[in-house]
Amino acid sequence: MPELPEVETTRRKIAPALLGRRVSSLATTRPSYLFLTPPAELKRRLQGRTCTGLQRLGKYLLAELDDQSRLLLHLGMTGQIFTEGSTSLRLLSATSRAALAPEEQPAFTPDRHTHLTFTFADGGPRVFFRDTRKFGKVLWLAPGASDERLDKLGPDALLASGQVIFQGSRGRRVAIKSLLLDQSLLAGTGNIYADEALFRAGVRPNRVAGKVTRAQCDRMAAQLVKVLQRSIATGGSSISDYVAPDGQDGAFQDERMVYARQGQPCKVCGTKIKRTVIGQRSSHWCPKCQA
DNA sequence: ACCGCACCCTGAGCGC
DNA sequence: TGCGCTCAGGGTGCGG
Numbered sequence: 001m002p003e004l005p006e007v008e009t010t011r012r013k014i015a016p017a018l019l020g021r022r023v024s025s026l027a028t029t030r031p032s033y034l035f036l037t038p039p040a041e042l043k044r045r046l047q048g049r050t051c052t053g054l055q056r057l058g059k060y061l062l063a064e065l066d067d068q069s070r071l072l073l074h075l076g077m078t079g080q081i082f083t084e085g086s087t088s089l090r091l092l093s094a095t096s097r098a099a100l101a102p103e104e105q106p107a108f109t110p111d112r113h114t115h116l117t118f119t120f121a122d123g124g125p126r127v128f129f130r131d132t133r134k135f136g137k138v139l140w141l142a143p144g145a146s147d148e149r150l151d152k153l154g155p156d157a158l159l160a161s162g163q164v165i166f167q168g169s170r171g172r173r174v175a176i177k178s179l180l181l182d183q184s185l186l187a188g189t190g191n192i193y194a195d196e197a198l199f200r201a202g203v204r205p206n207r208v209a210g211k212v213t214r215a216q217c218d219r220m221a222a223q224l225v226k227v228l229q230r231s232i233a234t235g236g237s238s239i240s241d242y243v244a245p246d247g248q249d250g251a252f253q254d255e256r257m258v259y260a261r262q263g264q265p266c267k268v269c270g271t272k273i274k275r276t277v278i279g280q281r282s283s284h285w286c287p288k289c290q291a
Numbered sequence: 292a293c294c295g296c297a298c299c300c301t302g303a304g305c306g307c
Numbered sequence: 308t309g310c311g312c313t314c315a316g317g318g319t320g321c322g323g
Contacts (some may be wrong), residue, residue, distance in 0.1 A: 003316055059317075067302060077317055133300045135317055174294070192314055237316070280296075
């Protein structure tokens with residue numbers, strides 16, 4: 001689910017439900033891949049704490065706590081953070097959703113994929129962290145502690161510049177698409193928006209990074225920023241407050257030019273959109289619009 | 292330093 | 308209905 005726009009949307013949505021509320025207890029699932037801090041320690045560290053700030057670093061969320069410690073969260077591929085009582089339709093499969101009338105929305109109860117359940121001292125709505133594939137991450141950071149994951153992040157993708165991409169790409173033989181996904185170059189770019197930015201910049205995803213011109217880098221940076229901002233404005237590609245009864249996805253869905261549109265006509269020139277695999281990620285592009 | 296690839300895990304959708 | 312296969316918005320760690 002989450003690239004920069006989805007994580008930012010999550011941050012904005014969840015912040016009001018988190019800030020200033022004291023955690024009375026934390027429930028977790030069993031120790032697993034996603035717990036970089038073991039569940040038992042996590043409970044100990046977070047009980048009694050109050051969240052004083054929530055920031056986004058690339059695709060990471062970093063919660064600041066009242067004892068100066070911090071909680072690092074990553075949503076991986078399928079992570080979701082949401083409050084009790086928010087619509088739970090998007091937690092169900094598309095087929096389950098379609099079968100339900102709006103008034104039949106079931107109340108969400110933590111299931112085996114709900115790895116964190118925050119209960120607050122004020123007795124208000126709980127906050128859940130759910131991740132079916134467990135590619136997400138949960139890490140508690142002691143006051144003043146740093147983490148290599150954060151240290152190696154490049155500048156935020158919303159601040160992308162042609163200069164950064166140009167310099168970072170010199171001498172590199174990887175595909176430019178792979179470079180755009182490198183979080184140490186720019187933090188926050190993911191598979192959808194890399195493809196969308198490359199289309200809008202008119203650059204083929206498999207171009208050797210070191211051969212991309214300065215002018216192309218300028219276009220890629222400008223289009224990346226534009227597409228990310230636009231997606232944030234529409235609430236991201238799949239995370240949104242409102243999910244139509246028919247199970248329709250997020251608003252940015254309709255604005256995608258290439259991602260997951262293989263075989264369909266290019267919205268600009270009508271040529272069939274191609275799909276190829278670059279760096280183990282599916283890539284979508286127009287053979288005519290992208291040189 | 293760079294590069295390509297295996298791997299972490301679960302579920303949906305498809306063809307047979 | 309079930310089986311086997313492919314696919315999925317991410318990141319790490321390994322060997323060459």
